[in-house]
Amino acid sequence: MEYSRQLIQYALSGLSNGAIYALIGFGFAIIYNATGIINFAQGEFVMLGGMLTLFFLTFMNMPLIPAAILAIAAATAVGITFERFAIRPLRKATPLNLVIITIGASILIRGVAMLIWGKDTHALPSFSGNDPLYLAGATLLPQHLWIFAITLVTIIASRLFFNYSIVGKAMRACSYNRRAASLVGIDVRKMVLLSFTISSAMGSMAGIIIAPLTMTSYDVGIMLGLKGFCAAIIGGMSSGIGMVIGGLLLGILESLGAGLVSASYKDAIAFIILLVILFVRPQGIFNTSETERV
Amino acid sequence: MLRLQGITKVFGGLIALEEVSFSVEDGTITGIIGPNGAGKTTLFNIVSGIYPQNSGNVYLGGKNISRFAPEKLARLGLVRTFQNVELFGQMTVLENVMVGLHTKSKSGILSCAFKLPGHIREEKYIRERGLQWLEFTGMVELAEVKAENLPFGKGRLLEIARALALEPRMILMDEPAAGLNSHETIGLAALIRRIRESGVTVVLVEHDMDLVMDVCDAIVVLNLGRKLAEGTPREIQENTAVITAYLGEG
Amino acid sequence: MTKGKKNLTTFLFFTIAVLMTPLFLAGNYLLNVLVFVGINTMLAIALNLLLGFAGQISLGHAAFFGLGAYISGILTTRYAVDPWFAMMLSAISVGGLAFIIGFPILKLKGHYLAMATLGFGIIMYIFFNETVDLTGGPSGMSGIPNLLVGPLIFDSDMKNYFLIWGFTLFIMLLSINLSDSRIGRALRSIHDSEVAARVMGVNVRLLKVQIFSISALISAIAGSLYAHTMTFVSPASFGFNFSIELVTMVIIGGLGSIYGSFLGAAILTMLPEFLRVFQDFDIVIYGLLLILMTMFMPGGLVSGIRWLASALSSGLRKEPD
Numbered sequence: 001m002e003y004s005r006q007l008i009q010y011a012l013s014g015l016s017n018g019a020i021y022a023l024i025g026f027g028f029a030i031i032y033n034a035t036g037i038i039n040f041a042q043g044e045f046v047m048l049g050g051m052l053t054l055f056f057l058t059f060m061n062m063p064l065i066p067a068a069i070l071a072i073a074a075a076t077a078v079g080i081t082f083e084r085f086a087i088r089p090l091r092k093a094t095p096l097n098l099v100i101i102t103i104g105a106s107i108l109i110r111g112v113a114m115l116i117w118g119k120d121t122h123a124l125p126s127f128s129g130n131d132p133l134y135l136a137g138a139t140l141l142p143q144h145l146w147i148f149a150i151t152l153v154t155i156i157a158s159r160l161f162f163n164y165s166i167v168g169k170a171m172r173a174c175s176y177n178r179r180a181a182s183l184v185g186i187d188v189r190k191m192v193l194l195s196f197t198i199s200s201a202m203g204s205m206a207g208i209i210i211a212p213l214t215m216t217s218y219d220v221g222i223m224l225g226l227k228g229f230c231a232a233i234i235g236g237m238s239s240g241i242g243m244v245i246g247g248l249l250l251g252i253l254e255s256l257g258a259g260l261v262s263a264s265y266k267d268a269i270a271f272i273i274l275l276v277i278l279f280v281r282p283q284g285i286f287n288t289s290e291t292e293r294v
Numbered sequence: 295m296l297r298l299q300g301i302t303k304v305f306g307g308l309i310a311l312e313e314v315s316f317s318v319e320d321g322t323i324t325g326i327i328g329p330n331g332a333g334k335t336t337l338f339n340i341v342s343g344i345y346p347q348n349s350g351n352v353y354l355g356g357k358n359i360s361r362f363a364p365e366k367l368a369r370l371g372l373v374r375t376f377q378n379v380e381l382f383g384q385m386t387v388l389e390n391v392m393v394g395l396h397t398k399s400k401s402g403i404l405s406c407a408f409k410l411p412g413h414i415r416e417e418k419y420i421r422e423r424g425l426q427w428l429e430f431t432g433m434v435e436l437a438e439v440k441a442e443n444l445p446f447g448k449g450r451l452l453e454i455a456r457a458l459a460l461e462p463r464m465i466l467m468d469e470p471a472a473g474l475n476s477h478e479t480i481g482l483a484a485l486i487r488r489i490r491e492s493g494v495t496v497v498l499v500e501h502d503m504d505l506v507m508d509v510c511d512a513i514v515v516l517n518l519g520r521k522l523a524e525g526t527p528r529e530i531q532e533n534t535a536v537i538t539a540y541l542g543e544g
Numbered sequence: 545m546t547k548g549k550k551n552l553t554t555f556l557f558f559t560i561a562v563l564m565t566p567l568f569l570a571g572n573y574l575l576n577v578l579v580f581v582g583i584n585t586m587l588a589i590a591l592n593l594l595l596g597f598a599g600q601i602s603l604g605h606a607a608f609f610g611l612g613a614y615i616s617g618i619l620t621t622r623y624a625v626d627p628w629f630a631m632m633l634s635a636i637s638v639g640g641l642a643f644i645i646g647f648p649i650l651k652l653k654g655h656y657l658a659m660a661t662l663g664f665g666i667i668m669y670i671f672f673n674e675t676v677d678l679t680g681g682p683s684g685m686s687g688i689p690n691l692l693v694g695p696l697i698f699d700s701d702m703k704n705y706f707l708i709w710g711f712t713l714f715i716m717l718l719s720i721n722l723s724d725s726r727i728g729r730a731l732r733s734i735h736d737s738e739v740a741a742r743v744m745g746v747n748v749r750l751l752k753v754q755i756f757s758i759s760a761l762i763s764a765i766a767g768s769l770y771a772h773t774m775t776f777v778s779p780a781s782f783g784f785n786f787s788i789e790l791v792t793m794v795i796i797g798g799l800g801s802i803y804g805s806f807l808g809a810a811i812l813t814m815l816p817e818f819l820r821v822f823q824d825f826d827i828v829i830y831g832l833l834l835i836l837m838t839m840f841m842p843g844g845l846v847s848g849i850r851w852l853a854s855a856l857s858s859g860l861r862k863e864p865d
Contacts, residue, residue, distance in 0.1 A: 038655030095654045104834030111828030268670040271663035279648035368745030380740035382733045397745035406725035407718040
């Protein structure tokens with residue numbers, strides 16, 4: 001009985017981490033689908049969400065919700081700036097150059113964060129207190145519920161957006177075939193900008209809702225970004241249910257591994273999964289393989 | 295020399311090639327023509343090992359080369375050029391051709407790093423041969439120019455020189471005349487004939503009908519993934535099915 | 545003068561400069577810094593072979609450096625293995641490891657390869673940190689013996705300088721030879737067009753793995769040398785930040801340029817020593833350098849210097865753009 005309760009506990013924390021990974025993974029997928037680029041800096045937007053909220057909370061004495069909203073707006077502004085100054089001028093760059101530039105940008109953002117806020121870790125207050133709840137023998141914090149709820153809402157919203165709105169469909173068109181999309185009058189550059197906007201907003205939001213549980217500091221972006229990327233790979237870079245499953249799967253595997261095998265190797269587990277997936281099935285578990293024309 | 299038997303290739307739901315079969319005689323120039331989307335480049339990609347066919351076989355000199363990788367085909371004497379010229383942009387013209395001599399040399403990593411005598415001898419040989427091929431294609435003065443700085447027509451020529459350096463039995467040229475002006479195309483025709491004279495079999499995919507009719511000994515016509523006709527230029531010009539395919543379709 | 549002779553002459557001048565420098569710096573702290581410049585140059589060259597020549601990105605190269613250091617450290621402190629023998633074992637095993645994981649990992653391209661190597665680097669870092677029994681964990685491993693040759697023990701900055709730079713100059717020479725050779729051209733052809741390289745008969749898959757393996761091997765040797773000169777290693781030196789630093793060194797020096805790697809290594813090793821300010825801003829500066837160099841000077845400082853030299857020497861002559 002004790003064992004199964006432990007398992008459920010691991011599963012639950014794995015699910016909540018997984019939800020975050022799925023949110024971050026969405027950010028990767030949206031930009032990848034619109035531009036073919038992997039936005040290396042995605043993890044940094046997650047970091048910015050938490051750190052900026054903290055900043056607005058403590059130095060500007062704002063209440064939590066407005067601070068969070070302002071933080072998301074600020075992080076999105078950074079994302080838009082990034083797109084304008086680093087991505088847009090580089091349509092002609094070689095793939096290697098693009099990789100290096102996005103890496104450089106992520107380092108830059110992290111470096112500036114370190115300069116402004118130092119290297120300490122900080123805790124963000126939970127949205128609605130810390131009284132634990134009990135579910136099926138496992139302990140749940142209110143923050144976990146917030147994570148599930150917000151992730152669910154985000155996914156439903158994104159589904160509706162991409163499948164039923166004109167703009168969303170336009171973005172999907174761009175991801176399938178840029179040239180054709182621009183020929184039918186879609187402003188591809190706007191779509192690219194929009195993809196960065198949505199991704200940085202989602203990423204920063206993910207950072208805010210996880211920060212009360214896992215602390216935040218200037219360098220959380222690397223780990224979270226990589227894990228979000230891993231979720232995105234498992235999910236086949238899709239903007240749909242595949243991504244969610246990818247994230248949840250990663251979260252649970254990581255949590256079970258940490259609980260059952262070894263806690264200190266927790267991060268290594270996620271990256272080992274990443275390597276295995278990349279080696280064995282880089283197109284993800286849920287994506288059917290595309291054909292490539294030479 | 296080259297024999298295709300029942301080549302079929304399907305991309306997702308699209309049938310790019312269906313049961314295509316034909317032969318290419320040793321020492322000839324064969325042209326593959328057809329309207330856009332007929333599957334010509336797909337055919338080249340299959341023969342040159344870029345991706346495999348779904349069914350059917352390819353024979354080179356009697357040997358079944360289906361699914362052989364491009365590296366392996368290079369050692370068997372099969373080389374190709376690309377529709378979108380694939381030069382080694384950061385390297386000089388001469389260096390590009392020297393890479394063509396990769397299969398004609400064998401110094402490995404250690405030999406090169408330690409500058410062993412075998413490597414030094416080979417380098418000399420590769421360099422001289424490379425210059426010879428530049429002479430053959432009339433590009434010697436451009437030897438030290440960075441490949442990405444070449445004007446388009448010269449870039450095409452370089453690709454051919456590089457491919458010839460491999461001393462192939464057969465060269466596949468994918469739309470070599472695309473983007474060339476009429477003066478350059480005449481030069482290209484002369485070059486293709488010189489290549490045939492040196493004993494290399496040439497297969498080319500082309501849209502430029504004047505070039506094709508002028509230079510080819512045999513022509514294969516593809517349409518919508520199927521072989522439509524095969525024969526001498528004369529026969530093809532008079533083939534009603536071919537004429538309809540090009541001109542009279544809804 | 546043929547290109548080969550020119551290369552050799554330049555290298556000779558460089559060697560003389562390197563060998564003569566300590567004569568002016570005996571007892572100076574700068575000598576210690578230059579030892580690290582030597583190690584970082586070796587690492588930068590190793591990475592350049594992969595990144596600059598073959599065009600394959602690796603964000604986890606610090607892992608090979610660390611593996612070399614730790615294997616040497618463990619073998620010499622726990623098992624009393626002769627340091628030179630340990631270095632050889634370490635180099636071969638790290639090279640072998642890289643060869644094995646090279647096949648699956650180098651099937652990946654671009655960002656995917658970057659992420660995979662990043663993941664690998666972090667896994668190794670976690671491993672260094674967590675296997676406390678083996679590596680001493682976060683507090684590191686000390687008591688690593690100095691290298692020695694007969695009665696000569698390499699225990700001072702001056703001696704270590706010659707030891708390290710002896711190796712580094714040797715690696716530089718081999719790399720310079722390699723760059724202007726059949727293999728060097730094959731590597732660069734992979735960078736520019738993999739498909740054309742294959743059509744020309746280059747065994748792209750194998751060559752990528754071979755160069756990856758050699759790059760790892762050289763990094764491991766640098767790691768062993770580092771361990772024996774420092775006599776102490778800790779995981780902090782082998783993390784993600786250092787991997788990025790290495791990439792930055794290669795980029796600012798110039799992809800594909802061996803001397804460029806020296807330049808990049810020298811600048812990034814020495815700047816923090818001379819600009820305290822640099823240390824606080826280091827991450828920001830790396831990020832900016834990566835972005836700006838890639839956008840405006842993709843050939844690195846070496847290409848900038850060349851451009852400057854040719855612009856100056858053709859002062860009056862009108863050049864087409």
